Amino acid sequence: MSEIIAVLGSGNGGLAAAADLTLRGFRVHLFNRRAESLAAVRERGGITLIDTQADQTEFAPIPVVTTDIEQAIAGAQVIMLAVPVTAHAYYAELLAPYLTADHIVFLNPGHTGGGLHFMQTLRDSGVTTPVRTCEVSTLTYTSRITGPAEVTCYLRAREVPFAAFPGKYAPAIIDTVRALYPGLQLYDNVLDTAFLNINAIEHPPQILCNAGWVEHTQGDYYFYYEGTTPAVGRVIDAVDAERLAVADRLNIKTKSFVDMFCEVGYTTAEAAQTGSAYQALQASEPNRKIKAPKSLDHRYIHEDVGYGLVPLAQFGAMAGVPTPTMNSLIQMASIMNQIDYATTGRTLHKLGLAAVSAEQLHEFLFEGDI
Amino acid sequence: MSEIIAVLGSGNGGLAAAADLTLRGFRVHLFNRRAESLAAVRERGGITLIDTQADQTEFAPIPVVTTDIEQAIAGAQVIMLAVPVTAHAYYAELLAPYLTADHIVFLNPGHTGGGLHFMQTLRDSGVTTPVRTCEVSTLTYTSRITGPAEVTCYLRAREVPFAAFPGKYAPAIIDTVRALYPGLQLYDNVLDTAFLNINAIEHPPQILCNAGWVEHTQGDYYFYYEGTTPAVGRVIDAVDAERLAVADRLNIKTKSFVDMFCEVGYTTAEAAQTGSAYQALQASEPNRKIKAPKSLDHRYIHEDVGYGLVPLAQFGAMAGVPTPTMNSLIQMASIMNQIDYATTGRTLHKLGLAAVSAEQLHEFLFEGDI
Numbered sequence: 158m159s160e161i162i163a164v165l166g167s168g169n170g171g172l173a174a175a176a177d178l179t180l181r182g183f184r185v186h187l188f189n190r191r192a193e194s195l196a197a198v199r200e201r202g203g204i205t206l207i208d209t210q211a212d213q214t215e216f217a218p219i220p221v222v223t224t225d226i227e228q229a230i231a232g233a234q235v236i237m238l239a240v241p242v243t244a245h246a247y248y249a250e251l252l253a254p255y256l257t258a259d260h261i262v263f264l265n266p267g268h269t270g271g272g273l274h275f276m277q278t279l280r281d282s283g284v285t286t287p288v289r290t291c292e293v294s295t296l297t298y299t300s301r302i303t304g305p306a307e308v309t310c311y312l313r314a315r316e317v318p319f320a321a322f323p324g325k326y327a328p329a330i331i332d333t334v335r336a337l338y339p340g341l342q343l344y345d346n347v348l349d350t351a352f353l354n355i356n357a358i359e360h361p362p363q364i365l366c367n368a369g370w371v372e373h374t375q376g377d378y379y380f381y382y383e384g385t386t387p388a389v390g391r392v393i394d395a396v397d398a399e400r401l402a403v404a405d406r407l408n409i410k411t412k413s414f415v416d417m418f419c420e421v422g423y424t425t426a427e428a429a430q431t432g433s434a435y436q437a438l439q440a441s442e443p444n445r446k447i448k449a450p451k452s453l454d455h456r457y458i459h460e461d462v463g464y465g466l467v468p469l470a471q472f473g474a475m476a477g478v479p480t481p482t483m484n485s486l487i488q489m490a491s492i493m494n495q496i497d498y499a500t501t502g503r504t505l506h507k508l509g510l511a512a513v514s515a516e517q518l519h520e521f522l523f524e525g526d527i
Numbered sequence: 528m529s530e531i532i533a534v535l536g537s538g539n540g541g542l543a544a545a546a547d548l549t550l551r552g553f554r555v556h557l558f559n560r561r562a563e564s565l566a567a568v569r570e571r572g573g574i575t576l577i578d579t580q581a582d583q584t585e586f587a588p589i590p591v592v593t594t595d596i597e598q599a600i601a602g603a604q605v606i607m608l609a610v611p612v613t614a615h616a617y618y619a620e621l622l623a624p625y626l627t628a629d630h631i632v633f634l635n636p637g638h639t640g641g642g643l644h645f646m647q648t649l650r651d652s653g654v655t656t657p658v659r660t661c662e663v664s665t666l667t668y669t670s671r672i673t674g675p676a677e678v679t680c681y682l683r684a685r686e687v688p689f690a691a692f693p694g695k696y697a698p699a700i701i702d703t704v705r706a707l708y709p710g711l712q713l714y715d716n717v718l719d720t721a722f723l724n725i726n727a728i729e730h731p732p733q734i735l736c737n738a739g740w741v742e743h744t745q746g747d748y749y750f751y752y753e754g755t756t757p758a759v760g761r762v763i764d765a766v767d768a769e770r771l772a773v774a775d776r777l778n779i780k781t782k783s784f785v786d787m788f789c790e791v792g793y794t795t796a797e798a799a800q801t802g803s804a805y806q807a808l809q810a811s812e813p814n815r816k817i818k819a820p821k822s823l824d825h826r827y828i829h830e831d832v833g834y835g836l837v838p839l840a841q842f843g844a845m846a847g848v849p850t851p852t853m854n855s856l857i858q859m860a861s862i863m864n865q866i867d868y869a870t871t872g873r874t875l876h877k878l879g880l881a882a883v884s885a886e887q888l889h890e891f892l893f894e895g896d897i
Contacts, residue, residue: 372756
């Protein structure tokens with residue numbers, strides 16, 4: 158096979174995807190808006206992928222490395238966004254003139270409401286073409302750039318929750334996208350995957366309830382292990398309880414934080430059974446030695462509050478379910494970072510849901526409008 | 528002079544008051560509800576007062592040391608409560624059968640709404656006598672018990688804001704109470720003093736925005752100096768802005784946090800002029816070496832959220848002024864300590880203000896009812 162895949166974004170996720178897909182027989186076009194972010198890959202003509210699970214290192218030649226979006230997507234059916242969630246709207250505007258009904262825009266990951274936000278941005282840009290998007294709940298690679306044009310992949314996610322928006326297109330696109338990632342699990346709609354975004358539940362309490370510690374030490378403590386004390390764990394539990402109540406009211410399939418945390422391999426079944434985020438974090442090996450962010454100017458707040466808690470809390474309002482703990486974290490984050498996340502973040506308006514009621518939600522998710 | 532003063536409470540403040548007033552010619556009756564808290568004073572027949580400012584040590588004989596409230600207040604016109612704010616209602620119930628129109632109940636300090644809470648508890652106990660209360664905004668001593676029957680006084684507060692409830696009694700009682708503390712400054716009403724409670728503005732952000740740090744280290748960092756980083760300072764500033772807006776709408780005289788902090792000698796005029804709590808704390812010498820609490824089971828939350836932010840936020844609701852930052856801190860504290868401070872704390876109902884409107888507030892404060 159030699160299908161063309163456009164990979165947009167050359168960060169940790171983008172380079173891992175570009176290298177991995179190349180080595181698996183796809184022809185990758187790699188795009189970044191900044192030439193300097195592509196210089197090393199262009200110079201070497203490809204990417205070295207160090208796979209720690211398979212214990213092997215391979216070089217993946219990348220045929221097209223470009224800052225030209227038209228060149229990047231030329232001939233590609235699948236356009237994969239491996240970018241920070243805060244860049245989804247930017248990419249929608251960038252792609253708006255070029256998208257056709259044949260394209261599949263794949264948000265890897267969609268975080269909370271990525272496809273909805275992408276599509277509403279297209280509409281705001283005047284696009285009327287029936288564009289198809291799909292997304293996964295979490296990035297399909299755990300990877301870090303470890304050198305010039307070199308990426309180390311620690312973990313490939315298996316059984317990743319996956320959904321399309323509008324949902325009616327899922328049958329037509331699932332086989333194409335499964336060719337890239339055979340472990341994709343098809344969910345009913347993009348809120349089923351959005352609500353599984355574990356980071357939005359975990360990171361805001363962890364960073365905001367230790368804001369002074371982060372700033373004073375510039376992140377010099379073990380963020381997950383030392384920073385998640387019983388009280389911080391109780392805040393995570395409270396956020397999670399609100400999320401579960403909202404999901405329940407809106408008929409969104411989901412799981413508890415500790416169950417998700419266990420299923421992705423972050424903690425033991427025994428710890429998950431306690432139902433306590435604190436216990437789950439204490440028993441978590443993978444995150445144990447990860448230090449805290451150096452400052453509060455970090456995606457644990459910008460993304461996980463603005464693009465996670467803000468939409469979750471607004472879904473709460475749509476559902477008539479109170480979310481006082483989420484609201485409190487949004488307020489604290491806004492004061493601390495002097496950013497009004499409730500308006501700059503992913504609002505229902507930006508998701509195209511401003512005029513959609515709880516009763517209309519599932520029809521909208523399936524049809525793309527009401 | 529040999530006037531009898533009943534001092535209720537034998538903690539840091541109570542022992543300092545008992546010793547100081549004795550040495551200044553008053554006859555003190557010292558009360559505690561627990562005999563063991565009085566054992567050392569009873570055994571030695573008095574209290575050693577170490578005055579670090581005057582650099583002198585004196586022994587103050589205490590003639591009555593008792594767990595019997597009737598014996599404690601026998602012959603006393605002034606009954607001084609030098610107790611934690613959370614004990615005000617307990618003392619109101621204890622004193623209810625004995626109070627007369629001649630008594631002056633002096634809450635040292637009243638924290639936020641002490642006199643109002645005390646009086647409403649009396650009413651709930653069926654008291655119809657026109658009882659007179661008065662209070663100061665902050666304890667008149669900075670002191671610590673440093674040995675058996677020994678208290679060290681580091682600072683005597685001068686120019687302490689003082690008010691009576693009902694306010695109409697102030698002219699009749701001010702001279703009596705000024706005999707105890709010549710520096711008392713008479714304010715119009717007990718909300719003028721309540722709103723000057725600096726702890727409620729400062730401590731909740733400082734402890735809640737560092738909850739994990741407190742729990743993980745069991746308080747092993749400098750609470751005010753290291754723990755008040757720019758982001759934590761911004762939360763203090765936000766709480767203070769809400770407090771000032773509520774006070775303005777309710778015609779309550781007050782000052783900014785940084786100005787109060789400067790006036791009590793905690794920071795420099797230069798730092799206060801920045802208007803930034805962070806700058807004020809960074810320039811503060813007196814608090815620099817104070818460690819954090821060992822846990823979140825601490826008066827910085829129980830008192831300063833439950834008896835500080837809760838009433839301030841409820842005054843905000845009365846005034847129609849939003850208090851989102853205060854509400855967020857109350858929510859975070861409630862989750863962390865598993866205590867619903869919004870109901871267990873000092874509500875408008877407990878202050879006797881459930882049926883009092885913003886327009887009626889000042890009449891109520893002066894008359895004691897509407």
